[in-house]
Amino acid sequence: MPDSPVISVAGLHKSYGELRAVRDVSFEISRGEVFGLLGPNGAGKTTTVEILEGLRERDGGAVSVCGLDPASQGRELKERIGIQLQQTALPEKIEVGEALDLFASFYRKRLPSAQLLDWFGLQDKCHSHYETLSGGQQQRLALALAMVNDPEMVLFDEPTAGLDPQTRREIYGLIARLREQDRTVLLTTHYIEEAEQLCDRVAIVDQGRVIATGTPRQIVQQSHLATRIEFVPRQAVEVARLRELECADEAQAANGGYLIRSRQAPRTLMALMRLLIAEDNEVVEVHVERPSLEDVFIELTGRSLRD
Amino acid sequence: MLSAIVPLTGIRLKLLIRNRSTIFFSIVFPIMFLFIYGFLFAKGDREMVRFLMGPVVVLTILGSGFWGVGFQIVIFREKNILRRFRPAPVGAGPLLLSGVFANWAIQIFVVTLEFFIARLVFGVPWPSHPLLLFVIGSLGLFAFAGIGMVVASVTNTMQETQILCNLLWFTFMFLSGATAPLAQLPEVIRHIALFLPSFYLVYALQSIMFGGPQLFSMVPEMAALAMTAVTSYFLAVKLFRWDTQMRLAPRAKVWVLPALLPFLALGIWANLYSQRIDQALALYGLVSPR
Numbered sequence: 001m002p003d004s005p006v007i008s009v010a011g012l013h014k015s016y017g018e019l020r021a022v023r024d025v026s027f028e029i030s031r032g033e034v035f036g037l038l039g040p041n042g043a044g045k046t047t048t049v050e051i052l053e054g055l056r057e058r059d060g061g062a063v064s065v066c067g068l069d070p071a072s073q074g075r076e077l078k079e080r081i082g083i084q085l086q087q088t089a090l091p092e093k094i095e096v097g098e099a100l101d102l103f104a105s106f107y108r109k110r111l112p113s114a115q116l117l118d119w120f121g122l123q124d125k126c127h128s129h130y131e132t133l134s135g136g137q138q139q140r141l142a143l144a145l146a147m148v149n150d151p152e153m154v155l156f157d158e159p160t161a162g163l164d165p166q167t168r169r170e171i172y173g174l175i176a177r178l179r180e181q182d183r184t185v186l187l188t189t190h191y192i193e194e195a196e197q198l199c200d201r202v203a204i205v206d207q208g209r210v211i212a213t214g215t216p217r218q219i220v221q222q223s224h225l226a227t228r229i230e231f232v233p234r235q236a237v238e239v240a241r242l243r244e245l246e247c248a249d250e251a252q253a254a255n256g257g258y259l260i261r262s263r264q265a266p267r268t269l270m271a272l273m274r275l276l277i278a279e280d281n282e283v284v285e286v287h288v289e290r291p292s293l294e295d296v297f298i299e300l301t302g303r304s305l306r307d
Numbered sequence: 308m309l310s311a312i313v314p315l316t317g318i319r320l321k322l323l324i325r326n327r328s329t330i331f332f333s334i335v336f337p338i339m340f341l342f343i344y345g346f347l348f349a350k351g352d353r354e355m356v357r358f359l360m361g362p363v364v365v366l367t368i369l370g371s372g373f374w375g376v377g378f379q380i381v382i383f384r385e386k387n388i389l390r391r392f393r394p395a396p397v398g399a400g401p402l403l404l405s406g407v408f409a410n411w412a413i414q415i416f417v418v419t420l421e422f423f424i425a426r427l428v429f430g431v432p433w434p435s436h437p438l439l440l441f442v443i444g445s446l447g448l449f450a451f452a453g454i455g456m457v458v459a460s461v462t463n464t465m466q467e468t469q470i471l472c473n474l475l476w477f478t479f480m481f482l483s484g485a486t487a488p489l490a491q492l493p494e495v496i497r498h499i500a501l502f503l504p505s506f507y508l509v510y511a512l513q514s515i516m517f518g519g520p521q522l523f524s525m526v527p528e529m530a531a532l533a534m535t536a537v538t539s540y541f542l543a544v545k546l547f548r549w550d551t552q553m554r555l556a557p558r559a560k561v562w563v564l565p566a567l568l569p570f571l572a573l574g575i576w577a578n579l580y581s582q583r584i585d586q587a588l589a590l591y592g593l594v595s596p597r
Contacts, residue, residue: 075396081510085393089387091318093325098318106395107312129325143392 004067006031006153006184007052012061014047023208025061029201032183034175036195038293039205040303045188047085048205049157052186055081066153074256082151084142086158092131096141097123099130100148107149120144120174122302124149136167143174153184160194172197192294197263204297211300216293223299225291226250227265232285233276246271265290311397313517315405316412322456323413330465337367341421345429353427356429358594360484361512364418365505368447369479371414373472377455381468384459390550399547403540407452414448415441421487435518443515443525446532447508453539454504457566460546461559471560479505489584490591502574504535504567510583513590527573527581534569 005028014022022044026182029035037045050056052065052068054074068077071281090099100113101121109296117123120140125133139159159175160168175198178185189195195202196216204212204219226249237258242251247264247272262268265288276282299303317386341363349355380403383389392402425431434440454475462468480486482496483505489497500506507528514525542562546555577583 078394078396085394087351087387087388088391090391091322091383091388093322094318098321102314102318103395106311106397142391146394 005029005064006033006066007035007186008214009048009290010054010062010064012051013049013059014044014051014065015059016054020060021208022051023211025205025208027203027210027213029184029186031184032179032182033200034198035185036199036202037186037188037205038190038192038195038297039188040190041117041217043205045205045207046157049155049186049188053081054078064086079149080152082146082149082154084146084154084156084159086161088142089138089180090130092129094130095127096130096133097126099141100144101240103145104148109149111148111150113148116144116147119147121170121176136170137165139167140174143171151183153186154178156185156187158188158190160189160191168194192292195293202293204293204296204300206301212264212296219293219296220291221289222264223296225295225299226261226263227291228287228289229260229262229269230257230273230289231260231267231283232248232252233273233281234284235281235283236278237276237279241275242272243276312404312408313403314334315397315401316408319405319409319431320412329375333371333413334420337363337370337417337421337451340366341424342428345425348437349429349430352594353430354594356425357431357515357516358488358590360422360425360431360516361509363421363486364444364512365445365447365508366480367414367417367421368444368451369476369485369505371417371448372411372453373458373476374454375410375413375455376452377472378468379406379564380459381454381462381465384548385465385551387550389548390537393549399544400540403456403547403595404541407449407456407540410445410452411445411448415444431516434515436515439525440512440515443508443511443529443532444534446529448540449536450504450532454563454566455545456543457546457563460543460548460564461555463551463554468589471563475563479503482506484509484587488591488595489587490595496576501577501581501583502570504532504570506587507531507570507573507583510587510590512586517590517593525577531569531573535566538568539566542545 007029010026012025013023025048037048042277051058051069052063053152054070056075065077066080070077097113097117100116104110104113107123117126120143122137122140122161126135130138143156143159146156157234158169164169166175172194175185175187187198199216201213201215202219203210213249214222237253239253242248242258242260245260245268247262248260249263250261252259260268294304323333344353344359345356349359389402412424426433458471458475459468461473461543483500483503484492485505489500492500511525511528542565546559546562548555
């Protein structure tokens, strides 16, 4: 019998006055899965996560996290999950080790702070004051604080927002380690690469609604967007023959070579290779570009994620 | 709850000690008050300094409640520090109480230091009832910390907090005998003073300094201080906000009033039945220029 989902959300609703922040949102997250809520700012991601964390009341729908209802069993739930909220800080003069020990003291189950310092690369900073940490170190500490109770699932709200690309990659590494430890992770993000790199499954959220759910690959495949195959042959090829290739939607000469759009790229590529061999031609350069989740978002909403 | 209060209080104490501005405003500033009162107002006269120890200690307690406890909550809220604690299984109660207890520990040290300095520099005798002084001083610390917490809970911004803190601070300071002795205030102000918690604290401390009333006669003051502390704590927990996005309506500021209700009752009782004004004037008579 398969495990029951760690998080189950069905028909979730939340409004702030006239604003309907979350509208009929439903999804499930299995044990050990890294699940991403991807959407632009103001899409309803944070509201959804804060309802799951028991920090905000819902107007309607059913929610279960680790078998508990966050609205009525919030205290017990906090013992079992790890939470990193957006835009938080610690007192300037608190030491890193002190912060870990302090937060650990609030929980029944605790991880040793030495282990967390090692895990999050903060060993050298154990006695450093919070105000002396860089932005990346402060964020690593925020994630470490979410882990002090050895949680079975963690919820990260925009864990890399505002960080430079190198620090973002460091955080990706840390989250990837959580997956290796078989912990369930729910993260919100508006970074495409974050969702594509980290998440087993993604729900794309816009204006309070989930508009697509699945693995990043599934979402792209389910869309009607074509893969771009750009190539430069040794000898010229007739564009008309490229248009006749299996599953090719469109072909044109471009950038000193050719561009083919296809929704079945592997088949089109095979057909292209056969054509070039038959013509005693060969490929000098080839570049295949799948549509991204950003492209899917634009297709579904007509807007960019960063709009 | 207790398991969270102990480590939180420990950290709050460490943070207070590490912060230079806290050291200045919590320790150096009150000592400066003692010297200003001692040399400027009392002109070094031992008995007058003895009399002014009440106002000096009350100013210490008052300042720590408003600026040390109340203001600190607003700073923590505005810097998103409280927000970091929100996901943890720790409620508003332990967070607030840890600030109160850390402040209490620092101020007990400061007040003790003030008495040592008064003894060494001005030759002021030790208080006749140190235990009573400790109990009333502690109740005062808890009561004013409570009022500071309520102010922090009903204000949305640092500016609002400053305005409300200053309004209460100046009222408590200037109309209660904590600056000018009650004897030098107009008759009507003396009756208003009977509604102010700072008056009772000044009176109680001065009485103790002169070996005055015993525990029983201080019961109304102690009860009012204790009730203010308890009422304020529950109000502050009820109105607690974890971040600046959670805002209260302007009318919520009236929640400060329930915290002062015990003193409204005490003020009415004292104006109708007690001899507190005469007793306070009599204390001043002991040291006024002969």
